[in-house]
Amino acid sequence: MKLLTNRRMFLKGTAAAGIVAASGVPAFARDGALRWGSSSLGSSGYVILEAMANVTNKHTNLHNAVQATAGTTENFALLGSGELDIAHTTSIDWVAAFRGDKPYPGKIEANQLLSYVKWLCPPLVHKDSDIQTIADLKGRKYSASKPGSGAAALSRILLESAGLGSDGRDVDWVYGGWKEVYNNFQLGQVDCIFGIFTNGAPIGLITQVNTAVPLRALEYSQDVLDAAIAKNPGILVADLTPEDWSALEKPVRSPVFTGILGAATSVSAEDGYEIVKSVLDNVEEVKSFGKPLAGVGLEAAVNNLLVAYPVNAGAAQYYKEKGVWRDELKIAS
Incomplete structure (x- = not known):
């Protein structure tokens, strides 16, 4: 089954399933920045993604722009359609997206970067x-x-x-x-x-x-x-x-x-390494953004990744350098 190719089509397709995002979410325009999808304004996912993107902007040469979204289900669809590069996702989204469960119109693949919270x-x-x-x-x-x-x-x-x-x-x-x-x-x-x-x-x-x-x-x-x-x-x-x-x-x-920072398969190993390194080398700065960031840390970042799904090669390199890589995890090709 062919994947829906843009956000409007996803929202139209999910309306029948009762999964329609609220209006007023910013458009996803490419301006040279990595596009990060968070969640609804004021949610813990929104705070977490804002914090990590801000710290990454500060400590790397990458440019990152965060967009509020309807949530993690939509985020995964937008990773698959190429309208997001980095996204707030949850452990349940990975299972559903890779299987192509509704509301997804087919299998969607992405790579894991780090885990940051348990709800x-x-x-x-x-x-x-x-x-x-x-x-x-x-x-x-x-x-x-x-x-x-x-x-x-x-x-x-x-x-x-x-x-x-x-x-x-x-x-x-x-x-x-x-x-x-x-x-x-x-x-x-x-x-x-x-x-x-x-x-x-x-x-x-x-x-x-x-x-x-x-x-x-x-x-x-x-x-x-x-x-x-x-x-x-x-x-x-x-x-x-x-x-x-x-x-x-x-x-x-x-x-x-669990919350997992996901990356589109198009995100390079170099960018994946820089994002993970900037967040985990500056944990206290990340945590200063608020209570939702209290669970961010090196061990939790890798220990709560899902064995069944690939990890961005750059993220895997960082974990290996830090001596915390789990051999049962698989590295994206």
Whole structure:
């Protein structure tokens, strides 16, 4: 099947699947800079990509321009169509894109550069909500930000695995930017929200809402998580604990996905080396951009890369020089 060749065609093609990015995203124009795709404005992915691109601009001769996007699902499509060079992606995107799962119209290939974050993501409801289990979400308003986001893609897999219809169609999906949907959730206009705990720490919006309206985390059963992992092995599992978030009374089993900086196959080994070196040689400077960058580090950068997918040859060279390369990883040709 032929790949869609531009962003407009991707958005048109994904509309039928309910994955349409919000309007107002900047156009992707080539001006000599490497084009980086982040995520929706204000999201942790947006902050992370801005930080890494800024540090790379400062410490290399590369020119990097960051574009806000609808999220990681769209980013992978834009890597495949040649409209992005570098992109914020998640572990679940790699599995879906390389298999050509919907909404992708065919197999899309890319190369990994570095991993930078783990997100634990239990669904959240108001503490006094009558929603007690995942099954209770049937017919209720649920939001995981924009339809092109990794959060929405992961939610569809999880909710389908929980018996809530194909792609989670038995819930009433509400789309919007993170700030918008969390505000609506606080006001009771959304029943359940996709929780985001960056490296275990709640994002600011969760802290803000929990101050006004006490929250409670729902838990997926292990059977549901196992079924979701069978559909997409990019999904991981970990416990969110009261030490991570004081609102919890006991640990909650949570799905996890990781953030991976992806590069189009056209990005050279030389550029890949420079990007990875600039970020990882200047970790403290990168972390100074905010809490979402707390997980950036040399060991995490390589240890959380996916064995099944290629690593840019320049990135691999850097890891070998630092003595942290994993032999089970494969290098892009």
